[in-house]
Amino acid sequence: MNITQVLFWVLTVIAIGSALMVVTARNPVYSVLGLIVTFFAISGHYILMNAQFLAIVNIIVYAGAIMVLFLFVIMLMNLSKSTEALKNKWLQIVGAIAGGCLFLVLVAALKNTEVKKDLVEMGTGNIGLVKELGRELFTTFVIPFEIASILFLSAMVGAVVIGKKE
Structure with a gap:
């Protein structure tokens, strides 16, 4: 076994364990934290696939934006056992x-x-590299890329104008 196979299996165990934690955790904050760990493990798999x-x-x-937003919302809602509604047994049976x-x-x-018995070639090729993506964006897709950047710039200017007090 080489290092990429060991890393693959370690990341897989982490991803499956934290995904199970998301589903089984009683505290929603722990559930969100488990989802963040799952996203990091999946990112590790992406790195292994180049x-x-x-x-x-x-x-x-x-992991950085959406899950932190979820975490803040859950913490602001202040969910606890005392505010949790009682779950009907029939509802649990129907869910099961x-x-x-x-x-x-x-x-x-x-x-x-x-x-299929074919294995993914880990760490070979250059399709997923940032350098190749940049080359494609600034050669083949330069016009749509620049149009999108102008659109984002106008949206930011509009947000500043709307948010500015008189």
Whole structure:
């Protein structure tokens, strides 16, 4: 076993464990923290597949911005056991039946799929590199890129004008 396989399995165990923590945690703050750890583990997988841009965007956008926003909202809502509504037993039974039906549908959908024996080539190629993405953005897609940047600039100016007091 080489280092990339060891890293793959370590990241996989971290991702699955933290994803289970998201679902099973009783405290919503712990659930959000588990989701942040899951996003970091998935970013590690992206790095192993030589897709650095996806890894950086995943960390900045999802783990850095959206999950921190979720964390602040949950902390501001001040959820606790005393404010939690009592859950009806019938509602829990219906939820368990719905989850079981979803599991059966997934098993039926994946039953006849082929498992390919080809492995992903880790760390080879240059498709996911930031350098290649930049080259494509500034050669092939330079006009749409500049139009999008002008659109963002006008949106920022509009936000400043709207937010400015008289």
